[in-house]
Amino acid sequence: MKIGELSKVTGCSVQTIRHYEKEHLIASAERSEGNFRLYDEAAVEQLLFIKHCRSLDLSLPEIRQLLALNRSPGAQCDDVNRMMDRHIEQVEARIQELTKLNEQLRMLRRSCSNRRTVEQCGILRNLSATPVSSG
Amino acid sequence: MKIGELSKVTGCSVQTIRHYEKEHLIASAERSEGNFRLYDEAAVEQLLFIKHCRSLDLSLPEIRQLLALNRSPGAQCDDVNRMMDRHIEQVEARIQELTKLNEQLRMLRRSCSNRRTVEQCGILRNLSATPVSSG
DNA sequence: GCTTGACTCTATAGTTAATATAGAGTTTAA
DNA sequence: TTAAACTCTATATTAACTATAGAGTCAAGC
Ligand SMILES: [Zn+2]
Ligand SMILES: [Zn+2]
Ligand SMILES: [Zn+2]
Ligand SMILES: [Zn+2]
Numbered sequence: 001m002k003i004g005e006l007s008k009v010t011g012c013s014v015q016t017i018r019h020y021e022k023e024h025l026i027a028s029a030e031r032s033e034g035n036f037r038l039y040d041e042a043a044v045e046q047l048l049f050i051k052h053c054r055s056l057d058l059s060l061p062e063i064r065q066l067l068a069l070n071r072s073p074g075a076q077c078d079d080v081n082r083m084m085d086r087h088i089e090q091v092e093a094r095i096q097e098l099t100k101l102n103e104q105l106r107m108l109r110r111s112c113s114n115r116r117t118v119e120q121c122g123i124l125r126n127l128s129a130t131p132v133s134s135g
Numbered sequence: 136m137k138i139g140e141l142s143k144v145t146g147c148s149v150q151t152i153r154h155y156e157k158e159h160l161i162a163s164a165e166r167s168e169g170n171f172r173l174y175d176e177a178a179v180e181q182l183l184f185i186k187h188c189r190s191l192d193l194s195l196p197e198i199r200q201l202l203a204l205n206r207s208p209g210a211q212c213d214d215v216n217r218m219m220d221r222h223i224e225q226v227e228a229r230i231q232e233l234t235k236l237n238e239q240l241r242m243l244r245r246s247c248s249n250r251r252t253v254e255q256c257g258i259l260r261n262l263s264a265t266p267v268s269s270g
Numbered sequence: 271g272c273t274t275g276a277c278t279c280t281a282t283a284g285t286t287a288a289t290a291t292a293g294a295g296t297t298t299a300a
Numbered sequence: 301t302t303a304a305a306c307t308c309t310a311t312a313t314t315a316a317c318t319a320t321a322g323a324g325t326c327a328a329g330c
Contacts, residue, residue: 004277014278015318023316034325036278045263052262056240060316066262069253077247077256084244084258091237098230105191105226109219112212118204121212123219127187127201128180139306149307150289158287169296171307195287 001039002032010047017047023060025050025067058087136174137167145182152182158195160185160202193222 007014020026021037026046029037046067053063062083069080111122118124142149155161156172161181164172181202188198197218204215246257253259 002278013318016316018279019317032325034278036325049263054316056243057236066259070259070263073252073254075253077251077253077259078249080253080256080258081244081247081249084240084247088237088240088244091233091240095230095233095237098226098233101192102223102226102230105219105223108191109216109223112216112219114213114216116212117208118210118212118215119208121204121215123215124201124205124212128184128205137307148289151287153308154288167296169307171296189287 001043003029003037003039006039006043006047009044010051012047012051020047020050020060023064025060025064056087057091062087136178138164138172138174141174141178141182144179145186147182147186155182155185155195158199160195160199191222192226197222 001009003014003017006012007017010017012020017026021028026043029039029043032038049067049070050063053066058066065083066080069075069077108123108126111126116122136144138149138152141147141152145152147155152161153172156163161178164174164178167173184202184205185198188201193201200218201215204210204212243258243261246261251257
């Protein structure tokens with residue numbers, strides 16, 4: 001299987017696959033006589049694993065760590081669990097942040113109706129004033 | 136006022152101020168004989184405006200547009216309102232995304248308790264399987 | 271054999287909004 | 301006059317790709 005087919009099968013772009021190779025998320029592929037990368041089913045599995053992790057916003061270093069753990073099946077999995085806990089914490093913190101931001105933006109938006117001039121624009125006036133306290 | 140003082144007064148780092156100048160968010164500052172940037176109160180105001188916008192996650196191009204509008208006080212402010220609406224939409228979309236993500240992560244996390252081996256780890260097994268349908 | 275087109279290769283630059291250097295020059299005070 | 305503190309420009313780094321240029325490979329058709 002050449003890289004184009006792997007790309008179709010997995011839904012990862014060709015550049016992304018090469019990128020993952022350079023970042024050591026997947027092993028350097030075998031090469032054909034003409035220097036084309038050649039892949040097998042194992043590559044498909046691994047790429048889907050990576051894609052799944054990315055869909056959960058895990059970072060490439062985090063995924064690298066998970067892949068390494070996968071290679072030592074006898075080890076304890078505490079590290080995996082800790083990583084997940086930390087990751088979940090960060091996602092929840094970001095949700096909090098954005099929720100607060102959203103409230104401020106909606107408040108700001110309410111300060112202007114259409115058909116005003118820039119001079120009268122409540123949004124611009126509020127942006128010029130001291131920031132709304134976020135506490 | 137030299138750049139260091141402007142930095143202290145506004146809470147923007149010196150590099151950030153230079154960066155904003157290069158990106159044309161603030162005008163090129165006057166220079167002293169020794170080629171040091173010199174600022175006045177107007178620069179403080181403008182920088183605080185930018186900082187306030189950034190705290191609302193407005194992008195530099197968006198801020199540039201707001202600053203341009205600020206310079207034509209007679210214009211209609213519809214553009215400002217539209218930008219805000221678009222920006223709010225994006226923030227809310229991101230909150231939705233992260234909320235969905237968070238549910239999936241928590242579900243995944245529940246699939247493993249401590250003290251298992253990597254081979255038995257529910258998290259790794261689920262990551263290897265087909266992604267959870269996201270609704 | 272030759273050409274065409276689809277594919278692949280490497281290397282490089284761009285994306286965002288800063289942040290961090292290096293190496294040089296300026297200013298102020300001891 | 302020397303040192304500290306400050307400033308200058310230019311360049312590299314961050315994350316995870318994405319896009320491009322320019323060259324090489326391969327299969328099919330004539
Ligand atoms: Zn993470
Ligand atoms: Zn308005
Ligand atoms: Zn925006
Ligand atoms: Zn586990």
